[in-house]
Amino acid sequence: MTSTAPIDLGAREFWNAPWTERYAAFAALRHTDGLPGYAEPEFPGFEPGPGFRVVTRHADVEEVSRNPDRFCSGRGAVSILDLPAEAHEFFGSLISMDAPRHTKIRRIAAGAFTPKRVTSLVDDVERIADEVLGRARATAAAHGGEFDLVTEIAAPLPLLLICDMMGIPESRREDVFTWSNMILAGDDPEYVSENPLQDYLAAGGGLSALMTELAADAEANPRDDVLSALVHGEVDGERLTHQEIASFFILLCVAGNETTRNAVTHGVWALHLDPAAKRTWADDLDGVTPTAIDEIVRWASPINWMRRTAVADTTVGDVPVAAGEKLLLVYGSANRDEAVFTDPDRLDLRRSPNPHHGFGAHGPHFCLGAHLARREAGVMFRRLLTEMADLEVVGEPDRLSSIFVNGIKHLPVRLPSAG
Secondary structure (H helix, E strand, O other): OOOOOOOOOOOHHHHHOOHHHHHHHHHHHHOOOOOOEEOOOOOOOOOOOOOEEEEOOHHHHHHHHHOOOOEEOOOOOOOOOOOOHHHHHHHOOHHHOOOOHHHHHHHHHHHOOOHHHHHHHHHHHHHHHHHHHHHHHHHHHHOOOEEEHHHHHHOHHHHHHHHHHOOOOHHHHHHHHHHHHHHHOOOOOOOOOOOHHHHHHHHHHHHHHHHHHHHHHHHHOOOOOHHHHHHHOOEOOEOOOHHHHHHHHHHHHHHHHHHHHHHHHHHHHHHHHOHHHHHHHHHOHHHHHHHHHHHHHHHHOOEOEEEEEEOOOEEEOOEEEOOOOEEEEEHHHHOOOOOOOOOOOOOOOOOOOOOOOEOEOOOOOOOOOHHHHHHHHHHHHHHHHHOOOOOEEOOOOEEOOOOOEOOEEEOEEEOHHHO
């Protein structure tokens, strides 16, 4: 399949280009007839496939997402390249499944988050945020006020919550941090070797073995926690296998990590670029926070895209799509669609309504943890705008080299009050 547009979404260079270039390209694609097609990227350990087409308009992304009977997730997974069989053992979780199996597993997973347990998790977010900021302040004090926002604040917050939820012992949490970074790394040499597939499988195997061990213990010694609820939860008399629980845990470590991590990091960067918006938020925390978090997720679009595959000959809008064609749902483009969002490149902390696709579009694969992610980010920004009001960005974002995650791996900041 050859490109039908003057840009190439199958090239790493495109995703590593400045954000302004990316969003300008998305705008051009939204005004391009049809669904442009591209060759698949080359990736060590993967066989290149026949190519893919991109879905860049908000309405089209919504249509594909709401119709899993026409556009499935389980055929070759949700990456551009079809995952090899050995990778499905670790990464074949909810996002790569279709009904009826997806429906049952999602119901069991949702059942683990009872109102009582969600209330407890919200309390945990407050506690973990205080702990994270306390350690960040200590790091700043030891280094003349300077520290890395990502490694000290944005990354620990969601992963510590996930570890608490799943009963990960303190002695294994560093492993979880390392393996999660490897899975999220794309082909970034800071986290993976020249054979990233081997590293992904090793990281997935490590997380899977850890969770299988803990699931067996929770089965024999049930507790009032999320892991025990997953182990003992049933739908129509059916329970999750330990491998399914392990795959769900890997999904938590990836999806539950990257959205919050990058929403916090992109949000701090966005407020640095727009000091007036920062003052607006700080002056009215209760009034602005509910809309500000969704706006930051829209503006950042932490996940660049997800793939779907056409089940049979069909259409998207009025564009014909053949059975078996791969479609890339480009969330970062849909979230800046002028047909839906006024002045879409502007960070508008009071934007409402805000039907963004930062947690995926509506449909069976909408993010199960969206509410908790909003809570995590909201708590952290409240703390940053009050307890670290003098925090300032002192360098450019160091971006993750990934075509899948719109990540920032380091952001240098300074806290003058701690220097």
